[in-house]
Amino acid sequence: MTNTTDKILDDDALGKISDVLDQGVQPLYVESGGWEEIWITCKLDAAICFCLLLLFELARRKTSVYLCRLKHALPDRKPKDVPKRHPFAWVVSSSSLSDDQLRHCIGLDAYCAIRFLMMCRGLFGWTSIVSITLILAYKHGASHLEGFYGLTLGNCEHVLEDRWRLWLAVVFTYAFTAAAIYLATREARHYLRLRREYLRRGDGAGESPQPRCSVLVERVPPRLRSDAALHQYFAALFGHRDVHSAVSFVDCAHLEKLLDARDAAADAYAWRSEEGGYGYATITSDEGLSDLAAILSEKEQAVQKCQESIREAKEARAAEVLEAHALLPTTPTDSKLEQQPSFNQAASKARDASLQAISFLGAVAGLNEISRRYANEDGASSTGVVTFYSPAVASDAAQLVLTARRGDVHVSLAPPASDMLWPNVSIPKDEVDERLGAANVGLFFLALLWTPLVASVQALCNLEVLAHYWSALKPLAREEKYESLRILVSGSLPVYIMLALLGALPIVLDAVAVSYAGVKTKSAAHAYVSSRYLYFQLLQIFVTVASGSLLSVLRQFLDHPKTLLDLLGKALPGMGSYFLQLVIAKVLFSLAFELARPTALIGVVARQGVTRSKYFKVPARVRRRLRRPPEFDYGSYLPDFVLVVLVGTIFAPIAPVVALVCFAYFAVAVKVYSHQFLYVYVRAYETGGAFPGPTLARFFFLALVVGHLTLIGHLILLDATHQAVALAPLVLFTLRSRLDVRRTFELPARYLDRENAVRFGLYETRRANRHATPRRRRRSVGESSSDEKDDDLLAVDYYIQPALAAGPVEFDAAPQSEMVARAPVDRKGDRPLSPV
Known part of the structure; x- marks a missing residue:
């Protein structure tokens, strides 16, 4: 310059x-x-x-x-x-x-x-x-x-x-272009x-075929905002033999806050344990547990156990504080050694009760139906995913106009679960479009x-x-x-x-x-x-x-x-x-x-x-x-x-x-x-x-x-x-x-065209297995053999929201509580990374 x-x-x-x-000279x-x-x-x-x-x-x-x-x-x-x-x-x-x-x-x-x-x-x-x-x-x-x-x-x-x-510049530009x-x-x-x-x-071994066989459904009307209703709607349009499963997303913002409180309490306990202190849950997690107990009111036994754990944790924490202030000697004498067992007993009771309370908050994998029934009252969203047995049927569904009603049921090929931003899946499509327009004005x-x-x-x-x-x-x-x-x-x-x-x-x-x-x-x-x-x-x-x-x-x-x-x-x-x-x-x-x-x-x-x-x-x-x-x-x-x-x-x-x-x-x-x-x-x-x-x-x-x-x-x-x-x-x-x-x-690369689907027998391959019963599988997909059909790798819980499948917390050393010792589910990562 x-x-x-x-x-x-x-x-x-x-x-x-x-x-x-002004003089016509170029200063540059x-x-x-x-x-x-x-x-x-x-x-x-x-x-x-x-x-x-x-x-x-x-x-x-x-x-x-x-x-x-x-x-x-x-x-x-x-x-x-x-x-x-x-x-x-x-x-x-x-x-x-x-x-x-x-x-x-x-x-x-x-x-x-x-x-x-x-x-x-x-x-x-x-x-x-x-x-x-x-x-x-x-x-x-x-x-x-x-x-x-x-x-x-x-x-x-x-x-x-x-x-x-x-x-020369003109000729060069033509050749370059x-x-x-x-x-x-x-x-x-x-x-x-x-x-x-x-x-x-x-994409080869280790990759689930479910994204290729699924469509993302947006602008779902209220009458279809459930798994069964969405499945029945698409089964009526494409046939029961071609529809594998349907998932209707719900607003899990409240549950996400509970899980965040659980994770914060678990982190606090882990840090306290590393420091040699008396690990226990925080007041925030206690409030979150109370909210969860209200949500799961139909599970009376589970609610009772949760509330008892909360009460025991609070009582044990209070006892621990009292013991710590009342039993600690004012002078360095041998009485400290005599009082240590009662002190440890109070701390141990607080730890055990807190661990059970924390782990219960995360053990919601078996309570999905109740969580969904609660969410459907005011948290049902207009977004869902429908899985077919064939990627050809999924491509057909993504290209068809399913209804003549304006602004109703928008369908596109579903992204893989690892691509989903789960906190945003319940936001309506029209609201996202409006916010993007407002963001463009702000930019x-x-x-x-x-x-x-x-x-x-x-x-x-x-x-x-x-x-x-x-x-x-x-x-x-x-x-x-x-x-x-x-x-x-x-x-x-x-x-x-x-x-x-x-x-x-x-x-x-x-x-x-x-x-x-x-x-x-x-x-x-x-x-x-x-x-x-x-x-x-x-x-x-x-x-x-x-x-x-x-x-x-x-x-x-x-x-x-x-x-x-x-x-x-x-x-x-x-x-x-x-x-x-x-x-x-x-x-x-x-x-x-x-x-x-x-x-x-x-x-x-x-x-x-x-x-x-x-x-x-x-x-x-x-x-x-x-x-x-x-x-x-x-x-x-x-x-x-x-x-x-x-x-x-x-x-x-x-x-x-x-x-x-x-x-x-x-x-x-x-x-x-x-x-x-x-x-x-x-x-x-x-x-x-x-x-x-x-x-x-x-x-x-x-x-x-x-x-x-x-x-x-x-x-x-x-x-x-x-x-x-x-x-x-x-x-x-x-x-x-x-x-x-x-x-x-x-544009032709966006979907699987029908000509190639028929040429490679994708429709017939799926119909040969149309009587197969959908099986609930683990979310992590392992490698498959070359003769294994895509149907064998489809799972009804592939697109389940991580908040609804969050498992108990995992600690460095497995506590005595059986609930805490169960295998965890990575919720913070939103999903396990796709195979690379």
């Missing part, structure tokens, strides 16, 4: 820039520098990259950080071997697998992300070769600019004799084949606040602007010996601050989607975060170029529509060095940071230092929660991939050097993320490519359109109307190609 661009808050500087613009091309800033950024990023890689090579044998997936993956989903100890052996290890082996190991969702990176690597690899010719043509332009701008289109636009060189659309179409065809195979056969106002924040960051990273308000910085801003520091602050610091600001956005967006809007699946939350996050990245590019307020730019655009084209054409190409530094930072810093995972390493080392200390004991139930493996956050990573595509698409015909760095990013990213998916990340859910594939395709075509509009605006600004008119059909062609890809590949 040049000094003229950086003076964005100085009134005098703004006035000078306005005068220059006046300075010929740029390479010095880029070189300093490269050295800084390279030093950070070396440190991160050194950390990774020294510590990558720490399995809890760099090989944690191997502890949770099924045997056939693990890679063949662990990377060897010599440097960069991890590159060879991730490259030794074929595409089919890689897909089988990491799943179709992660494979779609890797295929997208591979596609972009091929696209920018070809672009890098062609861009060398374009760089040579721009370098010999008649404007005779030096430095970085001497290798851009800006070196060919001021002299009439060089106007023919503008056609043709290659991009060809690769995108090929990937979409490959995605359709893999998606059909997934819908027909699933618009956030964007209005975001633009001056980004502009302020750009200004605060300019020593000239800071020196204007703080005289102590004038030597740093003006003396020649601080030239390198000025370049570092104005060139690299804004990049890292922007990356930090963008890194905080997915956290906010995820909270909006999950906690406020109440989306019902993790994949839907990731889809919401990824789309809004990408729009904020586009806004950040826009604001970085405009260096001002969004309101002022919008006002100018409404008054003069050509303002937007002028902005895209004039300012954005001049910021090539800034965005080149941004991509360099992503290559050398972001990817190295992803590989080294220093924050995770610090967290694990700190956790192990505490949990393994002989002076500080952590309960086992707390340690289990701390050891939860990392999951890949599609919502924040996918827009980062597309941001590099966007930068490369915009600057490939204008500043071809950027395309070389984009190729380096995708070449390294394929190796890094292949390694991470194989050895680090545990997939929390598997949609069979339904979420990442279409999302990445939509973002890719959006990047192409933005790049075309940018070049058209630049050509219009240069009065190169013939070149701009020649590029106009390319925008329409790209949009038409996007519609063709969506209609030809993405």
